[in-house]
Amino acid sequence: MVKAPKGYRHRTRKLFKKDIRERGGVPSLSLLMIKYNVGDKVMIYINPSIHKGMPHRRFHGRTGVIVGRRGRAYIVELYEGSVKRTLFVRPEHIRPLTVAA
Template identity: 50%
Template sequence: MVKHSRGYRTRSRSLLRKSPRERGAIPPLSRLMVDYKEGDQVVIKINSSVHSGMPHRRYQGKVGKIVGRRGKAYMVSVSIGDKQKLIIIRPEHLVPFSPTR
């Protein structure tokens, strides 16, 4: 018998699962071409088919603020509870924030 994997990705299968029509697809270019400025708000939406620059699953769905750039990735400030975290995320996992009222 093979030992059960206890990594954090095994506990996020349903969270990061794509629908059958989206499976294996690369992100649309319009999502990659967005140029975020410092102070812009973004939603962290993890694309499970792109592994580079992928944040931890605890940040899925969180709204953060762009602090700066590091190479092709963005530095995003996110509040988790009473703490401020600075995480580095590639643009494949970011969506512009638009508050709907």
């Protein structure tokens, strides 16, 4: 009997699947050049082709608030039930709430 995997990205094959026109590794520059300010609401939308600064899969599709900056990454706070979570997410994995799709 083979044990089920317990890795960081297990069960993400469908969750992280990209549209056929999105494939190709390089994200669009318009999404990378967006400057986020403290207090901006963002949606966590994980880009599976970029592994650095990738949050856990449980946060994919969730909405958070930008709290600050750390290096190239943004500090995003969100609530998971009544527990406040702090994530360090690079701009490849977040989108403004108005453009998110």
